[in-house]
Amino acid sequence: MSAARAVVFAYHGVRCLRTLLAHGVDVALVVTHADAPGETIWFDSVARHARWHGLRVVMPEDPNAPAMLQLVRSLQPDFLFSFYYRSLLKPELLALAARGAYNMHGSLLPKYRGRVPVNWAVLHGERETGASLHVMTAKPDAGAIVDAQAVPILPDDTAVEVFRKVTVAAEIALHRCLPGLLAGTACLTAQDLAAGSYFGRRTARDGVIDWSRGVQAVHNLVRAVAPPYPGAFGKVEGLRLRVLRTLPLPGLMPPQPVTPSEPPAPPPATLRWLAGELYVFCHDGALKLLEFELGADIADAEAFHRRFGDRVLTLEPVTELE
16 A cells, blocks of 8 residues: 655644654655745754655745646645644645645644744743644634644743744644544544634734733743744833843832832832842732843843942833834
8 A cells, every 4th residue: 555645834843744754654745935034943944854855845935826736736645734834725725635634733722723822822821732733724723623732831931942842742643643644544523613712923012011911921921922032122221121031929029118108009110139130020029030131231130230230220111122
């Protein structure tokens, strides 16, 4: 019996591509993206791995263009697989797979359908996420689930740390369910779309910090957009503050003057040096700044103290990204 033939659409799905090859799938074509100028590429290259294995690689601007449809049709694939490919594959293309088209999504569907699911999960303070292999349909991330694998999100995990776990979870899920897919015995489970939500793309502007939301919300934002993403941003003394890693300390409040007779209004967030560490104090506690950049030359608490001493600095609204 000849091996099942697949066309793979992938950008940073190296482990999933290698899983197909390990199971003897005939990968007739790998469709990927050219790296965008100026983008930080922090993941392994699908194109490089495909070429190492002698696979044909193409990088079309539009995977749904007539020429691509003709090419895929000529290969007569049994399966189409999409592993973190960035373009939507339209129904005419999906229909070319005789035995089905499947996508690996970086969440536990139906939660966090849509763009950058790992970042959204971290931003919302989730304690668990994962990877789900599902049938591709005209509606993104809505098809029946073949298999899924969960991973924990620890309280201080950044998005890229979680993504690395999800990458392994995707490999585990695909390795587990692929024999059934190839044999035609896989069991599919319809999604209850009402039990999840669809999320859109994020931009650098979404990293602007609203300190009034409190320490846990700010901590989650910092984790969700930490490098290699653009980071979370504030402003103090006219200087850009880029916050890269924090430790939340709910309930820790700065030294206070004599308590007034009436409760004061919530104070603005402040930045201050205490006992060799740098803290942001919000209305409900503090964040220790573990990694940060302030202006062009301040990147640790000692440098901050040399510049500002024991002064208490008020965090300012960010009106534009510099």
